[in-house]
Amino acid sequence: MIWVERRRARIDQLCAGHGIGVEAWQALRRNPAAIAGAAVVAVVALVALLAPVLAPHGSGELIPQLQAQLRPDRIPGPQPGFLLGSDQLGRDLLSRMLLGARQTLAVGTGAMLVSLVLGGALGAVAGACGGRSSTLLMRGTDTVLAIPGLLMAVALALLAARPTAASTIIAVGVVGVPVFARLMCGAVVAQRGSDHVIAATVRGVAPVTVFVRHLLPGVLGPVLVQAPLTLATAVLDVAALAFLGIGDTAPGRAEWGLMLAQAQPYLDVRPMLAAGPAIALVVVVLGCTLLGESLRSGLRPRGRG
Known part of the structure; x- marks a missing residue:
């Protein structure tokens, strides 16, 4: 009887969707990388959200004080009132870096959400239906994944009549x-045979309820x-499209990839014009990668004992 009660409690915990989340949180709390x-x-997300408040000037605002100091062989550097100095047109570089964070992260997050929602829905349906649907999805994703991601993004971006933030998000x-x-389909197929899902199905729970309450929490990891x-x-990818001129390149737009492209002729005069956006991109990518890899370790089955 004790074993039955423990087994029932474990199934209830899994059905509630708390087991993986709690154990992963405990693992991540002790992980310095996480x-x-x-x-x-x-920090980067907070800066991006508050960029309009933090930025002392507009992204396309020309500042006479900085323009007066521009020379063919000199671009003004840091000075009182302008922490990072000027860009090649006499605009405040700090303001453009802050507003560029907002633009780049907003478009990147939008693209990630498109991938998650569309891919997750497609994989969930294929995994729940099983059979040929799952097989066709796997073969289709294998074919698409054989194409380099950036190359596909470039091809899709070129289909737009005029590059915009929306076309970049879609591409x-x-x-x-x-x-x-592929990830969601595999997870759903694996969870369909778990004890709590089978138990809910045997009890006559509606298929939609089984999926939402019993199956979905197990595939969120x-x-x-x-x-x-x-x-x-x-x-x-968003920065790369802007760098190539097929992203959102509206006049005066502050976007890290676009800033990198515009800084190329001035690398000898003021390397900071390219170094700033490049370093910012590295920091964001490093932070996301550390968080993702740490979550993978925390949610790995062997890590949960």
């Missing part, structure tokens, strides 16, 4: 759909792991 990654992501988001679809990793890739 703490560092989460801190970086949180980069579609690239990530097969990743989440892999998706939670993949989300920050996909965000890191999406941010890089």
Whole structure:
């Protein structure tokens, strides 16, 4: 009887969806890499959200004081009132870095959400139906994943009549759909044979309820792991499209990839114009990767004993 009660309690815990979350949180709390990654992501996200308040000037605002100091062989550096100095047109570099964080992260996050929602829904349906649907999805994702992601994003972005933030989100988001679809399909197929799902089905629980209350909590772990990793890739792809001139390149727009492209002719005069956006991209990608890899370790079955 004691064994039965323990087994029933464990099944109830899994059905409630608390087991994996609690154990992963306990593991992540003791992981310095996870703490560092989460801190970086949180700080960058906060800066991006507050960028309009923190930025002392507009992204396209020309400042006469800085323009007066521009020379063919000199771009003003840090000075009172302008912490990072000027860019090549006499705009405040700090303001453009802050507003560029907002633009780059907003588009990257939007692309990641497109991948998660579309890919997750497609994979969940295929995994729940099983049979040929699951097989066709797996073969389709294998085919798409054989194409380099950035190359596909470039091809999709070129289909837009005029590059915009929306076209960039769609181009980069579609690239990530097969990743989440394959991940969700595999997780759903694996969870369909678990004890608590079978028990709920035998009790006559409605299929939709079985999926939402008993199956879905068990498949959220892999998706939670993949989300920050996909965000890191999406941010890089968004910056790459802007660098190539097929992203959101509206006049006066502050975007890290676009800033990198515009700084190329001035690398000898003021390397900071390229170093600033490049370092920011590295920090964001590193933070997302540390968080994602730490979540993977925390949610790994062997890590939960």
